[in-house]
Amino acid sequence: MDIKVTKQFSLPLVSVIINCFNGEEYLRECVDSVIAQSYPNWELIFIDNNSSDSSAEIINSYRGNINYYKLEKTIPLYSARNFGIDKAKGSFIAFLDCDDFWAKNKLEIQVEMLVKGYDLVFSSYDIVDAFSQRSKIPVFVGEGVMISPNLLLKKNLISISTVLVKTDVIKQNKFNPEFNLIGDLDLWIRLSLKYKFYSMNQCLQFNREHGKNLSNTLFTSWILEKRKFVLANFSDLVRSCNFYILLYTMKAEVKNIFYVVKKVFKK
Helix, strand or coil, X not given: CECCCCCCCCCCCEEEEEEECCCHHHHHHHHHHHHCCCCCCXXXXXXXXXXXXXXXXHHCCCECCEEEEECCCCCCHHHHHHHHHHHCCCCEXXXXXXXXXXXXXXXXXXHHHHHCCCCEEEEEEEEECCCCCECCCCEXXXXXXXXXXXXXXXXXXXXXXXXXXXXXXXXXXXXXXXXXXXXXXHHHHHHHCCCCEEEEEEEEEEEECCCCCHHHHCXXXXXXXXXXHHHHHHHHHHHHHXXXXXXXXXHXXXXXXXXXXXXXXXX
């Protein structure tokens, strides 16, 4: 498929980062939603994380402003995202998981907000099933909500595929590659201590839930990473959050107890 290459270079370039590991099932819908954007000046940085399915054939069937990187071995999720950040040439960076997709005006609306002086913008999102049908009530984040570590520790409102962030901000503050699941929250908290966020109540992303989601398959790893996150950030979080870091830790441990008990009774 040919992609129309824009000549409107006066608009800021947006670098869209997609990390893909065996993501063939939903990949076309994902990439097509980038191509269909009403905002024309973007580049797609596609990281093929050593896939063994037809992901390479799918992405190489497109022509245009796509930068394809094939990794020789599979690397952790946040290392792959950091790799994409290093390759980005745009003024702004967006992330898109290869099983999700965007509303047509996602980039256009969010670029306007960053140009106004915000450092990171994110939005509400719809939840869809394996057939791209809305399956749950949308997740609304509110308009112009004040984002702080306290709020994020109570509930992480930010879906990574809704984010648009200034490139210089994220190049100076990358994902912690030691995490495989909780790296988003870790980064949002670190950034919220220093930069200006803006939340948009419009649903600009479609978040797909299916049986292969990491959140459904790696529950034990979630617990271990939450513990690592607390230990790594405890001093900074205590200074800024006080009670909320303790509440976050307690909730994580209670979930772990229920999970262990449930496994015992299933045997």
